[in-house]
Amino acid sequence: MEKAGTNMHLREWLIAQIDSGKYAGLTWENQNKTMFRIPWKHAAKQDYNLNEDAALFKAWAVYKGKYREGRDKADPTSWKTRIRCALNKSTDFQEVPERSQLDVSEPYKAYRIQAETTTGRCLESPETESQVIIQTRSSSAHLRNTITHHPQFGCHRESEERDGRVNPRGLDHVHYCSNTGTPQMDSSATFSMFSPTPQISDFRVRVCLFYQDQLVVDVTTSTPDGCFILHGQVPLGNERIYGPCTAQQVPFPPPGVIHLPPGIAEAMGRLLPHLERGVLVWVAPDGVFIKRFCQGRVYWSGPLAQHTDRPNKLNRERTCKLLNASIFLKELQDFLKGAGPKPRYEIDLCFGEEFPDASPLKTRKLIIAQVANVMGSGRPCLHTHITMGEEEQGQSQPSPSTDETRTHL
Template identity: 45%
Template sequence: MAGDPWRREEGKVPDGGGGRPSAGPGGPLRLRDWLVLQIESGSYEGLRWEDEGKTLFRIPWKHAAKQGYRARRDAALFRAWAIYKGKHLEGTDKEDPSTWKTRLRCALNKSVDFREVRERSQLDISNPYKVYQIVSDSAHGPGCWLHVRLFYGAELVREATARTAEGCRLGPRAAAADAAAERLLGPPREAQVRFPEPPPGARALRRLLPHLQRGLLLWAAPEGVFAKRRCRGRVYWRGPLAPHRARPNKLERERTCQLLDTRRFLEELQAHLQDGHPEPEYQIHLCFGEEYPGPPDQPQERLIMAHVEPIFARELLRYAKHHRHSAPGARPQAPHF
């Protein structure tokens, strides 16, 4: 076709979305996962991450009537999505950049995984773009990520990020029986955050660790953050849903306990942004083997403590602070979920 810009212009169409890529046993990729692959590929000019945490990304958004518009470059991503979804058959269907762009825009707007960040989009410049935020199941899967800092007394002895949907297990190294079962059944699916070997002379720590052998399970789900105590040793906690603020809250053994509620966090974040209410609480403190908090005359440090942060909550609050500082005169808008 003589009027076909895809054949008239030089160069090769980026192939990040051409054809139907294999998505493994899960079937075709969701838009979120497909887009992340395209961003990471570097195949599309102007399509890139906007922040180090990879929760914001920029999509070139030039109108076909704008000066300097080139279909091969400026509609390449939209075309790739149409091909991937089976809405455009190369060599057979008419090239239709306007329709491709509309399809991707509608898909982004309908998806619960994205929110357009209008205050960061730039549509009136020579190379316009839109900015979107990934608001669920982040680019690396950061909806179920948990960041854990482990303390012996006041000393930070381990720091880890659990990146699995199954969460993580906090506890000592597996006993011989558990190790044998692992060899038979395969490694556990949850991440393992091991308690380090105590320093020489730390007799109280050495006495406590055997009572924590089966550890504590922690995981994040769309509804919030949950825990299940499996060890014989007692575990106490403090967090957004703790029933008591001034006295200890114990986790019952082999019973699932919700530590953070996502809906409540989002409601409190919205109240913070719109009405100046206090920041929502999202950090969770776990204390192993000793009551926490203790009497007022005792130091807050304990033999073993874990400070846990659900990364989705931390990043949303960080984004809210950034928005307030970058536009102090504007009335902040809460993210939409």
């Protein structure tokens, strides 16, 4: 069994385990070695054998330094959850549900190994879509939302879905904004700029939600599994099979949290139900990632977006890389040396409306989520570094996040 502290990612590690033949049921599905099956027996089964059925999950926990033999209590459920969440989040793997078998005596799941890519472009996937058109009274622009079937996803807490409601547990840092003041940056938001390896070491995410350019939520997440930005429930899954996931939930507040014209409020009320299950945003050492689960369409702009003058759509059930840590930290170093422009590190997510606009006329969007990683290692915060760099260079550049002016209530 490999020792903790080595540097293989899950892709390389899993391929090595499959080729080793050490684990029963962990095999290639095709000769090209682009698809594999992984044993997935639940611990509640009568014939469950901890030493055999949990061996692979345990090995990954040991490899990542999350379990020390003889010192830590054996926890096969947590081991399985860790590797399942890693598979779901990774851009290297795509589950193949039609090839999986979970109701047989020796259940397994099938995964495809994705071709490696260095860009933030998401591969197109076929979607069966029907559209709901929402039109506000004050505008002739159509707001289109995707209606599609939602497959199961194994990151949820069953106790949070009673009576169709989500228990906002872990949201102590969320606050709705009012006219009493402007939210402040977390003073502990720091980052490692000159790290020996260009990796993100702080996995917190700052999320700001805007309704018609007015700030309504400002939250810094605190869980390494990232956060769901959503309305209503998280993606439905089977906790008995998949185990729990600790991703924090950042819910959209009701439209009544701020004053909106009647037509806008009605349009937003019709949009929100299509944002149930939302999007999952998380930070890994090499960047920021997202996966869309909601029925409503989601568009984005950011450092890795393919287009700056026309919409960038997030495909459902596809992991997309939003920010590359190596590129960002290199650009930041160049900026602070006066050798380059200010790097862009914030990502805008637009729910239900195409974004960025192809039209030169700027329109205020119903819902925008602004996402930024809080990179920390004990040095002054990222925002301070960029501001100081601007002052030193005598620059006065526009905000890296948007072409529009947003109002902080």
